[in-house]
Amino acid sequence: MKKHHNNPDSCTACTVCVANCPVTAATRKFRGPKMVGPTLERMRLSQDDIEPSLEYCTNCKNCDMSCPSGVPISTLNMLARAKHFKNRKRSLRDWILSHGEKMAKLSAATPGMANLGMKMSRGILKKIGISNKAPLPPYASKSFSKLFKNLKQTSYPDKVVFYPGCFINYNDPQVGMDFVAVMQANKFEVIIEEDFVCCGSPLVVNGFLDEAEENAKKNIAVLKKWTDKGYPIITCCTSCGLMLKQEYQELFHIEGVEEYAKHLYDAGEFLLDLHDQGRLNTNFGTLNEKYMYHAPCHLRAQGMGLPGVELLALIPGLDVQDADAGCCGISGNYGFKEDKYDISMEIGSGLFKTIKESGRDTVVSECGTCRLQIGHGANVKTLHPMTLVRKSYEAFHK
Amino acid sequence: MTGPGLCPVSFISFLKRGIEMQKTTVVVIGGGATGVGILRDLCMRGVDAILLEQQDLAYGTSSRYHGLLHSGGRYAVKDAEAGKECIEENTILRRIGRHCVEQTEGFFARTHLDDEAFEGKWVEACAKVGIPTIPISVEEALRLEPNLSPKIKSVYRVPDAAIDGFRMVWQNVASARKYGGRVLTYTTVIGIEHSNNQVVGIKVRNTLTGEVSNIACDFIISAAGSWAGEIAALAGISVNVQPDRGTLIAFNHRITSRIVNRLRPASDGDIFVPHGSITILGTTSASVNKPDDTVPNAKEVVELLNIGEALFEDIRSYRMLRAFAGTRPLYSADPNATGRGASRGFVTLDHAHDGLKGFVSVVGGKFTTYRLMAEKVTDLVCGYLNVKTPCRTAEENLVEDTSPALMAKARLYFPAYGAELAASRLGSEGLEKVIARIQEKPEKRQLLCECENVTMAEVEEAAADSTSYMISDVRRKTRMGMGTCQGAFCTFRSVGAVDANGLSWGKDTNVLFKEFLQGRWKGIRPILWGNVMREMELTRGIYEGTLNINGAIDNEGI
Amino acid sequence: MREYDIVVIGGGLAGLMAAAAATKRGKKVTVLSLGSGTLTIGGGIVDVMGYLEGGIPAATPSAGLLQVGDKHPYKMIGRPAIEESIRFFKEICEQEGYSYIGNLDKMQWIPTAAGTLKPTCLVPKTMDTTELKKADKVIVLGFDALKDFYPSLIAKNFKKIPAFAQKEYEVVMIDPKLSEGRDVTALDVARWLDTEDGLASCIEKMRNVVPSGSVVIIPPVLGTRPNYLVKEKLEQALGCTFVETASVPPSITGLRLRTMLVRYLKKNGVRIVEQAIVAKSIVEENNCMAVITEGVDRERTYYAKSFILANGGFYGGGLLAEPGKVIEPIFNLPVEAPTDHELWANYSLFSSEAQPFAKLGLDVDEKMRPVDADGKVILNNVFVAGRNLRGYDFSFEKSGNGVAIASGYQAAMSV
Known part of the structure; x- marks a missing residue:
């Protein structure tokens, strides 16, 4: 039997995914994961049409995570989106946002110039549908x-x-x-x-x-x-x-x-x-520091808990508090889009509030775009857990 | 001649009873495909007619089958005449009924279990009666239908199509109504009135109110299908119809986009038909004593799945929605013939030969040839009535096409995937009415049934129809409650919406809830495992656990 | 090697309660959850025992407990533990600022969206019916475009309930201006009231139609968060009492309760692993050593001293139904079920009898350990809780969340 049945059969229409979908909570324009995913999938198999609100799905996978029936809801959405766009013309904006690697390679020769250019061309970017408020990441001087x-x-x-x-x-x-x-x-x-x-x-x-x-x-x-x-x-x-x-x-x-x-x-x-296995280097130096932690949705979706938090718990002195306040809203490049920026910020608002209220000035998270969004939305510094682990190893030898 | 059900009465006794009596030329008994086909044909020829149905339209066998508009391939070898009729009628219906027919085409696939020798015989027989069969490679077939078993040996394309039994019946009625046809549902026949061996009327009872009345008429046509024997018995006439139960399974999604027939001599469980959002697998064949013996059981379902596995390997992983059964009206002059041995051709019985003039039964036959049956019997009756107008049912479309302008308008008001579905269910006139409801109250565009994409406006429109008396009647008109959740969510909403519009037919809402959910339960009970069991936990949790409609109106302890 | 004291399989109410009780006992707990349980579907109302066989209403939840059949989970758990579990549950709610009202000695009959009353034991304060019972006049308030609430149906049906028949009912509608965008469910209205603007706007609209001093029946929309801020602000501003009805999914009361319990567990150091599909176990001589999750990438092994099996019944996947048999997939525990599938269900969906299929499940001893047909313990360190237990039809009896709480608690206390 095929391992992945991308069909809507397990859905019981229970609506738990709707209650857990951060986009649905942020905007009434999205008809919600149950409707756009498994329910309309049955229609898609017999009719060629498009649900306009499909574009609001961020593929954050909170629907999949909350589903009591194991329905690959977000995957159904992504496949439907792809099917719709297969023979249709795409916007320049979507092309640019999807081809970060190509854009980066083009800019790689002179990243400084590219960053300058990006700053100057925010007006142009806005014209093609990229929000001028969005936290677009600058290129590093060296890759x-x-x-x-x-x-x-x-x-x-x-x-x-x-x-x-x-x-x-x-x-x-x-x-x-x-x-x-x-x-x-x-x-x-x-x-x-x-x-x-x-x-x-x-x-x-x-x-x-x-x-x-x-x-x-x-x-x-x-x-x-x-x-x-x-x-x-x-x-x-x-x-x-x-x-x-x-x-x-x-x-x-x-x-x-x-x-x-x-x-x-x-x-x-x-x-x-x-x-x-007893072979981790546990020569952790003490870090008497306090951080908030944000669990990226795409980590939670992997079914292995929050390894970053458990790892950082091994570092003496380190106080890492899980914000546990849901999706940050960025979803890759979703929050960069002019028409999605406000939704993206609304999704992250609960998280930003939790972080601000904690009084901690730095947030640890594995995901790069989550870190961008959190820095932007909560006005804090951000780190990857590996940076702290390295710092702790180095502290041991000091 | 006299019989137990024969009650000669005079016109004066009608007057004495003071009941305003309906009058018509012809009464047609049976709201299935054949009955509505006859009604339409009569009305189009200018004959005044009333159709009587004991339940709702399409309640019987016309909605309890796989919905295959046969190319004739299935009958070609055994019954060339039936095969020929099928391909001719198939061609006509794909034209006149394009709003209830989905032109899916079909496959005949021979599996590794089937006799190779039959294949040649079949190809030859099809060619003889004019059914086109195009062989394609197994690879090509799997590319077109990826869920097909890779073990299949050979595949042919045929012009099969899927036909929606509910819609087809409704559209025939809509057409007949334009020509003055009348329909009475929930009206059961309790007597055939005659005078001097000539039919003069019919005695009926409204099954909802219990009210008894008479309809004066010159002619009665029984198109009662499996119930034809019972109707004829009312006139003391014997018609040997053997009800033969066929059980089918509806699956939750479209596992195939084409009809798939198994290329072997016609047998159980060898036809898969996609219908809109679902797929139907049929059928079994078992002689039963009563025409309404339509309660399927788990054993039949398991057997169907076992057989169906040869065509679709993963069949057990596909979620079922329900099992259902209908009774085929198999007619045989030989009272001992049953099941697939009995003819599936049709016969028109003029009971003048039995001594009662003005009474005809049409028995046997199949859905695909309903129009032809109607034409033949209408020809016969028109001969008696001296009506010379020729049959035009093959020329005129059942319902008019929805204009592109109206479709464009509909798309403004219906959600995605909703406009086309609504248009094909409602026809132009109904679509306009539903749009008007949404224009008046924009929130009526919301989906009452999310699984089958049915708006609140459409449910209200269907509920307001004169032939609706309960939520199940609305269901048959709209498909609400027929999708994934089988009423788990839309039962509450439909009762609420209907009640809010003052349309609850004088019934307690708890009765409406229970009536509808019990109807759904009938088809769920025989397949109560896997995801169906899960859905049932949810449904019971809502209606019994949370809303307490079972222990309702209990005020102990307050 | 990371070893936990207890691995709880399942993140529904039974699993969360088990984790809470175990943590309270100082145990180190991991919850392996798949999906977010059925609270958001079934609701946050705690039924304990409403109806006995034959459809006879129990006078009180306590009285109901005394009359359950021999195979019923309550029989195994016993009255003291049930009482303790309810007390513990209420204690958590109180502590988290979302207290529940009710006790085992009183049946609470609460209004439903179908215009019926249902018997239950514990409800959030938003469902307190004290004022409703006293009122001569009741307002049934609906929201325009909300497709899951029909106030006139409720008013009409309440007129048929003897104890409610003498009251006068008035149906009023509020327009939350939510008709643009997706279809409106109670969740949308509750989210509207979560916002300051929404709440203020709602109060303004209500002022015109709800006189001060009214008792108002409304759908479950008093905010999605586990607190009573929305209720309090509304009542304060309008001088009214609001009573939420039990209603169809998505369940706002269940959402609140789940949010609260998960927050409580995380605060208390419980590790929750989402998307954990527990597929098999490692068992040595009647002891479970570990359970194994089947990720899309690879298997992961979770070792613990004890395991609590709270992964639901047929709905949650803790039991799998096939024609004529039931499978418990992780430990392959025996489930007695009729091989003739026709015997699984009554012909009537609703009747005065429980449905046989709803009672299929695992046999346990008084410590909630799985036992075989002879009553012999199969696994010494595995404890069963929730919907996978044999002998109760939660829909028919009205006992769902009660069994979850009591069995989850008892499992954790038996470890």
């Missing part, structure tokens, strides 16, 4: 892959392959560098594979499913090559992780995902597993 090339690692027999993803590679390379340092402290050598491409998450949410599938094929071939050799693969970005292990299986029928997915880890989970 992660450039920084990594110049890094001298100690060689160890144990090796892991790192999938940095676009955000770490082009916008926030320090997270990648922190991760490498943490792995080095645990006597692992990190391998970077030049052939990885964007996981496709931004393409999927904007309906460029065919292109996402092309990316998937490329990534799957590379991932499988390494896991076949016995190397674990690690991500620090929860949306990339979810895409590589789960959404590839739900959206496409490409051989090999099931085999490599067994060896694909979130960085926090990998380190906790090391801890379970």
Whole structure:
């Protein structure tokens, strides 16, 4: 029997997903996950039409997480979106937002200029439908892959392959560098594979499913090559992780995902597993610091709890409080869109309020775009858990 | 001649009883496909006619079958004549009934379990009666229908189509009404009145009010299907109709977009028909004693699934919505013939040969050839009535096409996927009325039945129809309550909406709740496992647990 | 190796209560949950025992408890633990600022959206009927475009209930101006009232139609959050009493209760793993060592000293129904069920009898451990709670959340 039935059969119409959908809570324009997902899926199988409010789904997966029946609601939405756009012309805005990797490569030669250009062209971006209030991420002066090339690692027999993803590679390379340092402290050598491409998450949410599938094929071939050799693969970005292990299986029928997915880890989970095996470097230096933590929806959706929180709990002195206030609202590039910016901020408002009320000035979260949004919405600093783990290791030696 | 049900009465006795008596030329008994087809044909030829139905229109076998508009392929080998009739009528209906027919085309697929030798015989027989069969590769078939079992051996394309029994009956009635046809539902026949061996009227009882009345007429046509034997018995005449129960399963989604027939001699469980949002698998065949023996059981369902697995491997993973059963009216001059052995052709019995003039029974036949049956029997009756107008039912469409302007307007008011569905259910006139309701109160565009995309306005329009007396009648007109949740949510809303509009037919709302949910339960009970069981926990949780409609009007302890 | 004292399988009311009770005892608890349970469907009203076999209403929940059949979970749990569990539940609610009213010695008959009354035991303050019972005149207030509430139906049906027949009813409508966008459910109205603007606007609209001193029956819309702010502000501004009805999903009262319980557990250090599909177990000599989740990527093993099996009945997936048999998928525990499927259900959906299929489930001992047909304990460190238990038809009896709370509590106390 096929493993993934992307059909609406398990839905009992119970409406729990509606109660848990952050978009539904933020705007009445969205007809809600139950209606747009499984209910209309039965109609889509016999009629060619489009539910206009489908565009409001952020693919945050809170519907899937709350569903008592295991219906892949968000996947049904993404497939419907792709089907609708298959033979239709797309807006420049959606193209740009979906092709962050291409845009980054174009800008890579002169990131400083690109950032300047971006600042100056916010007016132009607004014209094509990108909000001039949105927290667009600046490009780093040097990409992660450039920084990594110049890094001298100690060689160890144990090796892991790192999938940095676009955000770490082009916008926030320090997270990648922190991760490498943490792995080095645990006597692992990190391998970077030049052939990885964007996981496709931004393409999927904007309906460029065919292109996402092309990316998937490329990534799957590379991932499988390494896991076949016995190397674990690690991500620090929860949306990339979810895409590589789960959404590839739900959206496409490409051989090999099931085999490599067994060896694909979130960085926090990998380190906790090391801890379970008694081989985690626990020479943690004391960090007498207080942070809020935000659990990215795409981490929660992976069915492994909150490994980042558990890992940080091992660091002496560190006080990390889970905000537990739901989705931040950004959903990749959803919150960048002119017509979605307010909804995105409304979704995140509960989280921003919780953070502000906590009085803590820094928020820890695994997801890069969550960090952008939280920084923007709550006016706080943000960090990836790996940065704190590295800091703690370094504190030990001081 | 006299018989137990025969009650000769005079015109004077009618007057004495002081009841305003209806009068017509022809009374048609039976609100199924054949009956409404006859009503339409008579009215189009200018003959005044009233149709009587003991329940709601399409309550009987016309909605209790798989809804396949046969290409004839299924009958070609065994009954060439039936095959030929099918392909001819199929061609006509796809034209005149395009608002109730979905032109899906069909596959005949031979599975690994089926006899290869039959395939050649079948191709040859189809060619002989003019049914086009186009062989395609198994790969191509799987590409077109990915859920088909990869074990199938060969596939042919045929011009099968899916036909919606409810809609087809309604559209025939709508057409007949334009020509003056009248319909009385929930009206059961309790006597055939005659004088001098000539029919003069019919005695009926309203099954909802119990009221008895008479209708004066010159002619009675019994198109009562499986009930034809009982009707004829009222006149002391014997008509040997053997009810043969067929059980079917409705699945929650469209597992195939084409009809899939199993390429083997006609047998149980070998037809899958997609209908809008659902798929129907049929059928079993079992002789039963009573025409209303339509309660399916779990054993039949399990058997159907076992057989259906040959065509669709994952059949057990597809959610069922309900099981249902109808009784085929198998007619045989030979009282011993039953089941698939009895003919599925049709026969017109002129009871003048039995000594009663003005009484005709039409028996046997199949849904696909309903129009032809109606034409034949109407020809016969018109001969007696000296009406020379020729039959035009094959030329004129059942309902007019909805104009592009009206469709564009509808799209402004109906939610996505809703406008086309509503248009095909309602026809132009009904669609305009529903749009007017939404224009007056925009919130009526909200979906009362989310599963089947039915607006509150449409439910109110259907409830206001003169033939609606309970929520189930509204269901048959709109499809509300026939989707995934089987009434878990829309029962509450429909009773509420109907009541709020003063349309609750004088009934207590708890009675309406229970009546509708019990109707749904009949089809759920035999398939109570998997997701169906889960849905039932939800439904009972809402109506029994939370709303307490079972223990209702209990004020102990207050 | 990370080992927990207790792994609770299931994040519905039974699982959450078990986790709460275990945490209270100082245990380290992990909850493995899949979906957010059925509270948001079934509602936050705590039924304990409303009707006995034959459809006879119990005089009080306590009286009902005394009359349940031998296989009923309440029989196993016993009266003292049931009382304790109810007390514990109310204590949590009180502590979290969302207190419940009621006790085992009084049946509360509360209004429903179908214009009926239903017997229950504990309700949030938004469903307090004290003033409703006293009132001579009652306002039934509906919201324009809300498709899940029909006030005239309620008013009409209440006229048929002897104890309510003498009252005068007036139906009034408020327009929340929500007709744009998606269909309006109670959730939309409750979210409107969650906002300051919405609440202020609602008060203004109500002022015109609801005189001071009125008792007002409304759909469950008094805010989505587990507190009484919306109720208090409305009542203060208008000088009225509002009574929410029991109604169809999505259940606002259930949503509030769930939000409150999850918040309580997290505050108390309970780890909750979402999207955890528990597929199998590792059992050695009548002891469960670990349970294994089946992720889309790989299996994960959760070790613990004890396990609480609270993953629901047929709806939640704790029991799987097939023609003529029932499967418990994690431990393969035996479930006695008629092999002839025709015997599973009554011909009438609603009658004076419980439905046989609703009573199918796991047999347990007084500690909630699963037992075989001879009453022998099958697993020493596994404790069963909630809808997967044998012997009760929650819809018919009105006992759903009561069994969840009592069995969840008893399971945690037996560990």
